[in-house]
Amino acid sequence: MNDNLILWEVFIQSKSGLPHKHVGSLHASDEEMALQNARDLYTRRNEGSCIWVVKSSEIVSSNPDDNSSFFDPANDKIYRHPTFYEVPKGAKHI
Amino acid sequence: MTDALFTYVLRLADDSLILSQRLSAWCYNGPFLEEDIALTNIALDYLGRANSLYEYASSIDKKLRTPDDLAFKRNTNEFYNCLLVEQPNGHFGDTIARQFMMDAFYVTLFSFLKNSSDENISAIAEKSIKETVYHLRHSSKWVVRLGDGTKESHHKISHSFNNLWKYTGELFVNDSVNEDLKKKEVCVCLKDVENKWISIISEVLTEANIKINDKSKMSYGGRIGNHSQDFKQLLDEMQCLQRTYPDAKW
Numbered sequence: 045m046n047d048n049l050i051l052w053e054v055f056i057q058s059k060s061g062l063p064h065k066h067v068g069s070l071h072a073s074d075e076e077m078a079l080q081n082a083r084d085l086y087t088r089r090n091e092g093s094c095i096w097v098v099k100s101s102e103i104v105s106s107n108p109d110d111n112s113s114f115f116d117p118a119n120d121k122i123y124r125h126p127t128f129y130e131v132p133k134g135a136k137h138i
Numbered sequence: 139m140t141d142a143l144f145t146y147v148l149r150l151a152d153d154s155l156i157l158s159q160r161l162s163a164w165c166y167n168g169p170f171l172e173e174d175i176a177l178t179n180i181a182l183d184y185l186g187r188a189n190s191l192y193e194y195a196s197s198i199d200k201k202l203r204t205p206d207d208l209a210f211k212r213n214t215n216e217f218y219n220c221l222l223v224e225q226p227n228g229h230f231g232d233t234i235a236r237q238f239m240m241d242a243f244y245v246t247l248f249s250f251l252k253n254s255s256d257e258n259i260s261a262i263a264e265k266s267i268k269e270t271v272y273h274l275r276h277s278s279k280w281v282v283r284l285g286d287g288t289k290e291s292h293h294k295i296s297h298s299f300n301n302l303w304k305y306t307g308e309l310f311v312n313d314s315v316n317e318d319l320k321k322k323e324v325c326v327c328l329k330d331v332e333n334k335w336i337s338i339i340s341e342v343l344t345e346a347n348i349k350i351n352d353k354s355k356m357s358y359g360g361r362i363g364n365h366s367q368d369f370k371q372l373l374d375e376m377q378c379l380q381r382t383y384p385d386a387k388w
Contacts, residue, residue, distance in 0.1 A: 081172040
C-alpha cells in the first residue's frame with residue numbers, strides 16, 4: 045500500500061433528515077479522492093443522498109480497557125430505559 | 139441520411155466500447171483497491187452507454203445485426219472509434235491522460251447533443267452527461283494531483299499528454315457524415331465542440347502545470363476504420379470467445 049494514502053471513515057445518509065451512518069472505511073490521499081472513492085465504493089446501489097468522510101486519525105475513541113468504568117454502571121439502571129411509555133402511532137425512526 | 143446516421147451512432151458506440159475494454163484491463167491491476175474499483179466503475183458506465191448506442195444502431199440498420207453482432211462480429215476496419223481510445227493503457231498516468239481528454243470531449247459533445255433533433259441521440263446524451271460529468275471530475279483531479287505532485291509524477295504525466303496529443307485532432311474533424319447530419323440538426327459542428335474542449339483542457343493543464351509542446355503531425359484514420367496494430371490485438375482479445383464459439387450462449 046502506498047505511503048501517501050491515509051485511512052478515512054465513511055458515513056452515509058440514506059435520505060435527508062436521517063442521521064449519517066458509519067458504513068466502513070477506505071484509503072485516499074486527499075479529501076476529494078476520499079469523497080469520490082466513498083461514492084464509488086458505498087453508493088453504487090442507490091444507498092445515499094449525502095456522504096461524509098472523516099480522517100480516521102481525527103476520531104477520538106474510548107479505550108476497551110475502560111469498559112468497566114464507562115459502561116458497566118449503566119447495567120442495573122433499567123429506569124433509564126423508556127419502557128414505561130407507549131410509542132405514538134406514526135412516529136418513525138425511534 | 140440513414141447511412142450517415144448509422145455511421146455516426148457507430149462512431150459514438152465504438153468510442154465507448156473500446157474505451158471500456160481498455161479500462162476494464164485495469165481490473166485487478168489498479169494502483170490500489172479503491173482506484174481499481176473507480177476505473178472499472180467508469181469502464182462499466184462506458185459499456186452501458188455503448189450498449190444503448192448499439193441498440194439504436196441496430197434499429198437504424200433494420201435489425202439485420204444485433205448489438206452483440208455489432209460489437210463482436212465486425213473486423214478491425216469496420217470499427218469507427220477514434221485512435222485516442224484505442225491507445226494502450228501504458229502506466230496509470232497514460233490512462234488518466236487519455237481518460238481526461240475523452241471525458242472532457244464527451245462532457246462537451248453531450249452538452250450539445252442533448253438538443254439533437256434525433257430523439258434517441260438526445261435521450262442517450264441526456265442520460266450519459268450526468269455520469270460523464272463525474273468521470274471528468276475523477277480524471278481531472280488525478281491530472282492535477284499527478285501534474286502538480288512529485289517531480290517524477292509531473293514528468294510522467296507531462297510525457298503522457300505530449301505522447302497522446304497527436305490523436306486529439308481527429309476528434310474534431312467535420313467530414314461528410316457530420317456535415318450531412320448537421321444540416322438536420324442531428325449533430326453539431328465539431329469546431330464548436332473543440333473550442334469548449336480546449337477551454338476545459340487548458341484550465342486543468344494550467345492548474346496541473348503541464349505544458350503541451352509536442353509538434354508531431356496529427357494522426358487520423360480511426361473514424362474511417364484505419365486502426366493501429368494495438369487495436370487489432372485488442373479486438374483479438376475482445377472477440378476471442380465469439381470467434382472460438384460462434385453464437386455461444388450463457
